[in-house]
Amino acid sequence: MSITLLTIALVLLVALLAAAGAGQLARMDGASYPTAIRRAAAAFAAVLTLAALATGTLATLAGK
Template identity: 60%
Template sequence: MGGLTPFTTSVVILAAVLAAAGAGKLARLEGATYPAALKQAAIAFTATVTPAAALSAALAGVRS
C-alpha cells in the first residue's frame, strides 16, 4: 500500500482482521464447518483490503 501512511495501513489491516473475525464467527454460528468459516473469513479480509489497495494505487498515481 504505497500511497498510505503506516497509521492508515494499520487501521485498514485492523479493520480487515475484525471483518474477517466477524465473518468467521457468524459463519460458525450459522452451522458452517471450520473450513467453510475460514473461507468466509478469507473472503471478508480480501474484500476489505482490495479497495484499500486500489485507493492507494490511485492516490499514488495522482500524487506523482
C-alpha cells in the same frame, strides 16, 4: 512516514475485524470450521482489495 504506517495498521485492523466477524457469522450459521475460515479469508482479502483500489484511485486523482 508515520501517517502512512498508522494508516496501514488501521486498514489491517479493519480487515482483521471484518474477517473475524465474517468467520463468527459463518459459524453461527452452522458452517464447518474450514468453511468459516474460508469465508473469513475472503472477507479479509476483500477489505484489502477495496483499500488498494481506493488508494489507487486517490493516487490517480491526486496526480491530475
